[in-house]
Amino acid sequence: MPRLTINGQEVEVPQGTLLIEACARVTEKPPHFCYHPGLRPDGNCRMCMVKIEGMRGVSISCTLPAAEGMVVSTEHPEVLAARRGVMEFLLIHHPLDCPVCDKAGECILQDHSYDHGRGASRYIEPKIVRPKRDLGPRIALWPERCIRCSRCTRFLDEVTGTSELAFFERGDRTDLDIFPGRPIDNPLSLNIVDICPVGALISKDFLFRARVWNLRKKASVCAACSRGCNVVLESYEGKLTRLVPRPNPHVNHHWMCDHGRLSHAYVHDPRRPRQIVKREDARSFNVALPEALEAIRAGLEAVRAAHGAAAVGGLVTAWLTNEELHLAGRLLRDVLGARRLVALAAPPGEAYVAKSGFRIAADRNPNRAGLEAVLGLVPDDEAVRALAADIETGAIRALLVLGGMPAPAYPEELVAVASRLELLVVQDLVPSALLDRAHIVLPAAAAPEKHGSFINDDGRVQRLEPLLVPPVPGGDLGILGALLRALGDRPPGGGGAVGVFADLAARNERFQGLTFQELGDLGRPRRGAEDRPRPPHAAGE
């Protein structure tokens, strides 16, 4: 554990800590462009310079390990002068088109030129002009803005191992580009847009959609597969506009996949069910929640009176949070004594493991582990078919379908017998043949509208924070709580995510010792799951 002095302050850091990180412990991280904590240091931009006593000139802090006895200054006059010089060179060919640049507001070239720049250019020669060009289906390049920091090429070399980008030519003619006909189209490609310190690499999906300072943000998790990458959800004018990864050494490090970023079109799809609908004699009405609840209550009562308590069935999906699953279990098992409670899964997607070890799970059900931990349920097509058979024979007369999913996956067998039901309640995110046959339609909340927790495929319990307002105020948790109340029960812990989680933790040993608050931003392993940060270059060596 080397001890060193930085700006007059003593600090002890773990062996091997880079000087730039050591500096960050006592003061602001030295300004930098090419250094990124998720990539191997390259030391090419020369912005992160510090003065080390006894060493000639200034030294870059991003490649140098902190050493015993070092005396370091981040604000030495030589350092300040050197930074000004670096800034001046970087801006020589820069177009300074911040007003039309997507990165403005989160661009470190912009930030550093406020802090370390000269304000005016002394360069009078012609600037290099290079128009924007396409690099692949999701990314475009504004070459003039590139400062050649190589973060993007290192990402593609180290993390994906695909190396689509390289620098061509050299000196002032250096140009970042793809090989002709070999576009960037790997599953993690959009991470290079995030890590580009300037607005050179641009996501076509986000292009010109919002100025970043107008975005509302919430820390949450991605719901597009069972990995549960930590993300920041960002919205503009009430619309989910961008997802960016949030570092979590236990799950996704600094990255997330393109699928996760781009698979939320359903949230704002105009066909998405947003109204509570009641259907009677082939006519449908929009109704308020109390009227729907009363219809459900009356329908359930009629079925139970005529055919016994066990004539009720339930179907849930892994888009319900642990808290919602807990209430759903209470409703269907404890209150209604349902004959069958089954889980339906979305079909698997493609699994992917990057060179670095970053994983996309084939399992596209974000809270599959929660289904198992909370309700002991494993999605099972056989069980869903058995449910359909029970409906066919009349053993089940009322069915509650809860949670929904972004693409309908109800099996034919179930849809075919739906019209035999005396009461069919369907809550979903998208239209479907089953939804069309429902007596009561309840809009489901999408993941970015949810407050609660999911468990990822490592057994990590992670929080979702609502960025958007769900179609039914209170979301799925609110609907389930109200349903319990309508049936004469009450949701535990007041019915909010925090209280319901506390009840879950008290009753279910897999959640023992956890509180919703203590899940924090990075989540906690559920009881019995392993808690092991993975090194960022696990498989990349």
Added chain:
Amino acid sequence: MSLAFSERARAEIDRLLARYPTRGAATLPVLRVAEREFGGIDDDVMVLVADTLDLSPAQVRGVFSFYTHLRRPGWGKYVLQVCATLSCALRGCEGLADHLEARLGIRAGQTTPDRRFTLLKVECLARCGESPVLQVNDDMYVNVTPAKADAILESLP
């Protein structure tokens, strides 16, 4: 794309690979082999080299385009590289380049219509002490004045 190395070239590449710690490290010498084999390096050749070395084509192009000593498609029989970096600039390479442009009737970066000469301004050729420096294909000439350049060009077969 049906491009492939000959038996002989493949054997040479295998010998080369044995001398480097990684396949990628052999990029330059393998490009040299490819240049001899195919008479120049175009996109198809770069893809072949990339496949041979387990690199991406972009990585090979990055190395190839960094240098000026590997033949590119369309170059003339003689490639004249005038060093335009500092030491040579201080010793008058600009005049040398201007002279060659006038004599050949082309700008730096261009090839004469008869495909005899390609003229390039390049970065340091590492003979700064004897600048200005002119390289003609693989032969290096130092302390080159316009008159000396004329003599060199006239001596070429």
